[in-house]
Every structure is written in structure tokens, then in C-alpha cells.
Amino acid sequence: xxxxxxxxxxxxxxxxxxxxxxxxxxxxxxxxxxxxxxxxxxxxxxxxxxxxxxxxxxxxxxxxxxxxxxxxxxxxxxxxxxxxxxxxxxxxxxxxxxxxxxxxxxxxxxxxxxxxxxxxxxxxxxxxxxxxxxxxxxxxxxxxxxxxxxxxxxxxxxxxxxxxxxxxxxxxxxxxxxxxxxxxxxxxx
Amino acid sequence: xxxxxxxxxxxxxxxxxxxxxxxxxxxxxxxxxxxxxxxxxxxxxxxxxxxxxxxxxxxxxxxxxxxxxxxxxxxxxxxxxxxxxxxxxxxxxxxxxxxxxxxxxxxxxxxxxxxxxxxxxxxxxxxxxxxxxxxxxxxxxxxxxxxxxxxxxxxxxxxxxxxxxxxxxxxxxxxxxxxxxxxxxxxxxxxxxxxxxxxxxxxxxxxxxxxxxxxxxxxxxxxxxxxxxxxxxxxxxxxxxxxxxxxxxxxxxxxxxxxxxxxxxxxxxxxxxxxxxxxxxxxxxxxx
Numbered sequence: 319x320x321x322x323x324x325x326x327x328x329x330x331x332x333x334x335x336x337x338x339x340x341x342x343x344x345x346x347x348x349x350x351x352x353x354x355x356x357x358x359x360x361x362x363x364x365x366x367x368x369x370x371x372x373x374x375x376x377x378x379x380x381x382x383x384x385x386x387x388x389x390x391x392x393x394x395x396x397x398x399x400x401x402x403x404x405x406x407x408x409x410x411x412x413x414x415x416x417x418x419x420x421x422x423x424x425x426x427x428x429x430x431x432x433x434x435x436x437x438x439x440x441x442x443x444x445x446x447x448x449x450x451x452x453x454x455x456x457x458x459x460x461x462x463x464x465x466x467x468x469x470x471x472x473x474x475x476x477x478x479x480x481x482x483x484x485x486x487x488x489x490x491x492x493x494x495x496x497x498x499x500x501x502x503x504x505x506x507x
Numbered sequence: 508x509x510x511x512x513x514x515x516x517x518x519x520x521x522x523x524x525x526x527x528x529x530x531x532x533x534x535x536x537x538x539x540x541x542x543x544x545x546x547x548x549x550x551x552x553x554x555x556x557x558x559x560x561x562x563x564x565x566x567x568x569x570x571x572x573x574x575x576x577x578x579x580x581x582x583x584x585x586x587x588x589x590x591x592x593x594x595x596x597x598x599x600x601x602x603x604x605x606x607x608x609x610x611x612x613x614x615x616x617x618x619x620x621x622x623x624x625x626x627x628x629x630x631x632x633x634x635x636x637x638x639x640x641x642x643x644x645x646x647x648x649x650x651x652x653x654x655x656x657x658x659x660x661x662x663x664x665x666x667x668x669x670x671x672x673x674x675x676x677x678x679x680x681x682x683x684x685x686x687x688x689x690x691x692x693x694x695x696x697x698x699x700x701x702x703x704x705x706x707x708x709x710x711x712x713x714x715x716x717x718x719x720x721x722x723x724x725x726x727x728x729x730x731x732x733x734x735x736x737x738x739x740x741x742x743x744x745x746x747x748x749x750x751x752x753x754x755x756x757x758x759x760x761x762x763x764x765x766x767x768x769x770x771x772x773x774x775x776x777x778x779x780x781x782x783x784x785x786x787x788x789x790x791x792x793x794x795x
Contacts, residue, residue, distance in 0.1 A: 332512055335521070335522075336563075337565050337567075344705075346529050346533060374525065432651075458719075461703075486529070501533065
């Protein structure tokens, strides 16, 4: 393990995590909203926003899947030290991280069962940038419509059809976070 | 600031609760199981709400607690003090100033904003529990969207009493999928469940968390010929004269005397400060 894997954690864990969670909660409750999020720094190519979301939500109880883009020795070491989560295959993941292309097909992740739809994976996607232009979003949390640039459209539409089963997505870029829960209906303008 | 971890709970507990909250938000109305902790207060005093609030609070928040609409009852005061002590957050009695509001059995009269979170204390989260005691069965009923039994219950109300007699914890259907118990709020509050704020529900003893995101469709169950009626006592408030608020009936003597007052104490006090007067308001000092 390299020494640099030991850095990049929260400076003040309870406080940093509380602020980060509120950003994620707001993003998940209001799809299309882009929230600032800071606190942690992971090894490249992981964005600071993704590192912060992971430190806020992941721990030894949450198996993580690393897509090819994020499956580096540095990231494995960083997760081992800061989070202690087991690294698993896609079908056992509670969280999956990576870039969109390497996470695909997202159908490989657990979508929950009809009795426990909450036992589905949360997919954290590092994207180039986040911007409130692009696909049109409708659904819970959105007053009329919202807009967000998405890495794909059909995959999110297929996911929404599964409701109440399905995956929930957290999109991260730099120090920003947005989210797309399974309830959001996506349309191309 | 005390020697407790910020907002009392340890970080791993908060992460577990936070994950449950996010899944709850992603599946509106579905009850997410969570590993509820023992809190330094008895079950039934809002341990579920307290755990959800603890997972949501940041140092910048302003916290308000209401118990049946009142800021000054034992339960509200002790929970407010708990977070003042363990999280060092600012507290308020004014709905408009609060960013996180924990509530027992009421929704504030003042419409909530997008930057607010409403946390409900829930005693029995399962709306079907009194119709079917087995968790294995109610879980199946939710999975299969088999809610006929709930309509039978409402129908039996009508056949026995002539109308739907359920007046609190009135069942709702969220986003066209899950039937949900809105906690024992009066059915007067049900129309307010479609709001701009995030609503989170915590049931400590029953170990469930659920949520309604902003602007989510929430429909109170009813029948075409017996539509839902968010009724209230047919009186104005005796202190502020409001005709549109939910009222508590207070017995004031042993000769059958009674008064009706707003259950939302902050709203009522605000109206009185604005000069509104009711039937039993103190006689005003002669103004110049």
C-alpha cells in the first residue's frame, strides 16, 4: 500500500459527512438539481465528488463493484483504508463506481426484489461535467420538468420501467453531484 | 458543544440510516427496513424521527420540533434540547425560520419551502398492520400491490357509520404505487402531503424509514360516491379567529364550556401578533 492511499479522507468526519449527505439527499429528492459537494479526495481518475459520496455512504457493510475505469491499485488501496468495503462482482454490489462506458451494461447490477426493492445497487457515475441542459426529466421531486445532461437515455428509460425495482444513479463531476432515482422518467427533447 | 459525536449517533449508524433514507426517497412510500438504535428516550417518544433528524442535521441547520402542532409540550421541548445539546444546532419555534422540522402528528399550517425537511415520528408505519398482523403477509401484499383489504376497511366504515370514520392516519397512495400510512396526522393535513419540502418518516420501534420527495403525487384513498373529505371542527379559532386551520378542542370548565384553538401554536401566535382576534381573546387595551 502506497502512503498516498492514506490521505484524502474527511478532515472532520461527522461534519463533512453531514454536509455531503445533505447535498446527496437534495440531489436524490430533486432529480436535475446539481449540488456542490466537497470534503474528500480520492486517487485519479476518481472525482472529488465521488470520493466524498463514497465516504458518506459506504462502509464495511456495503460491497462495492469497481468498473474497469476505476479498478486501479490506488483506488483499491484507498477504499481499503478509508472505507473497508469488500470489492465484489457486479451481481453482488450495493454500490458500483466508474465511468458510464465501463459500468455498462448497467443491467448487470442487482435491482432488488419485489418484496425488498430497496436491496438494489446505487450506481455512482463519474461524468465529464454536469449541466442543466439535455434530457427532460419528470417524476417525483420535480415540479414540472427538469433538465440534465445524461450519459445515456435508453438505459435510464429501461430502468424506470422496472419501478418499484431498479437502480438509483448518483452522477458526480469535479465537486458537483446530481442524482437520478428509478422514479425519474427521461425523455429526449 | 458537548462531548457527544455530532448529532449523537456514531458515524457508521448515520451511514446506515442515510442509505435507508436515500432508498426511501428513490422508492416513495416504500418502507425501508433499517437497524434502529436504542436512543436515550423510550420508544414512542419519537426515536425514529430523532434518528432520521440526527442523520440529516448539519451544523448550519435551524431545528424546530412540534408535538401535535405545539412547540412547547414535553416531547417537543426535550427533543429540541437534545439536538441543541448534542449537535449544537440553532433552534426555533418559527416554522419559517426552520430548515429541519421534526413533527409528531401534524403538518405546520404555514406552507413549507423547498429548502426545508419535515421529519415525522411514526408509531406504526404499516398501514395494513391492523388488517393483517403478519409482516410476511403485508410485505407480500405491498409487493403484489394487493390493497383490496384497505378498501374493504374503508367500505366497512361507510356501512357501519355512514361515512369513512377514519379521521387520522388516513391511508394514502403515493405516486400511484405504494399505500402508505402518513403517521397519525389528522386527515385535514392529508392534502398538504403534496408539498415543496422533503418529507421523511422514521419509525424507531418498528425499524422502518420511508419518504415522500417534493411534488410527489399523494392521493387519499376514497370511493367515487364517498370522496375524501379533509374535515375539521366547524368553528373558528377562539384565539386568532382563523377559519382554515386545524383546531384542538379544549374543555375550560365543568359546565360543558369549551373552546377551539389552533393546534399549530406558532401559526396561531403569529396571527395574534398580526392583530387577529378570536371569540375568547383577552379584551384589548383601549388603543389610544
